[in-house]
């Protein structure tokens with residue numbers, strides 16, 4: 358997918374359940390190579406928005422388009438060729454190995470009885486190697502730790518080789534080292550031309566890796582735009598409803614990095 362451009366547009370999209378919106382008037386554009394971080398309190402509709410973009414549920418209103426085409430008539434299989442999705446919680450009752458889980462990124466309908474192609478196996482192994490989890494390949498997915506499962510799901514999305522990746526809190530459950538590994542991997546993918554949407558509860562992750570930021574709260578978009586403009590003390594205070602301070606901590610690698618410090622209550 359390297360070198361192929363993609364553009365995702367949301368135009369006044371409302372998402373929710375049984376006709377009741379949890380998030381309204383969402384508009385944004387995401388281009389090849391950009392990382393969009395979505396920040397918002399618990400229950401503000403981030404996962405519901407992702408499921409709607411993935412066509413796992415229909416939007417209540419508005420238009421979602423890829424490369425200018427309204428995707429409302431696209432079958433799910435076609436969406437899966439464009440977008441890889443790493444859900445927040447994934448469970449399976451089947452005793453798949455970690456490698457079989459990653460292979461599912463190559464063949465969405467793969468069952469444990471299917472025989473995958475050698476090329477697909479190689480791509481799956483390469484994705485696992487990039488995340489330093491090759492040693493997990495023969496382990497049963499349900500019997501590895503939550504963080505290891507998260508890494509396997511990320512490897513699966515990488516193996517899918519889509520132009521867009523949606524990651525719902527990808528660093529959830531991960532130790533600090535693996536958080537850095539995953540975030541660096543996300544940056545590398547975006548540098549290769551993949552567009553990434555990532556929900557996070559850690560403002561610092563947005564400071565480090567986001568080109569654009571969408572803040573959602575109380576059913577609406579609170580702010581959207583270039584990360585440098587949107588990640589302000591004022592917006593973060595409004596978003597989380599707490600007092601906080603942004604402290605610049607410049608380093609060679611991250612000249613404009615800031616940390617979010619809780620203020621006096």
Ligand SMILES: Nc1ncnc2c1ncn2[C@@H]1O[C@H](COP(=O)(O)OP(=O)(O)OP(=O)(O)O)[C@@H](O)[C@H]1O
Pocket residue numbers: 374379397398399400401402403404405406445
């Ligand atoms: N299947 C469902 N049916 C009805 N309401 C739901 C359903 N799933 C989620 N909701 C509600 O929709 C709202 C948004 O939930 P969602 O999971 O999208 O939020 P979120 O921003 O991803 O939250 P978090 O940061 O805690 O993961 C919440 O009020 C939630 O209770």
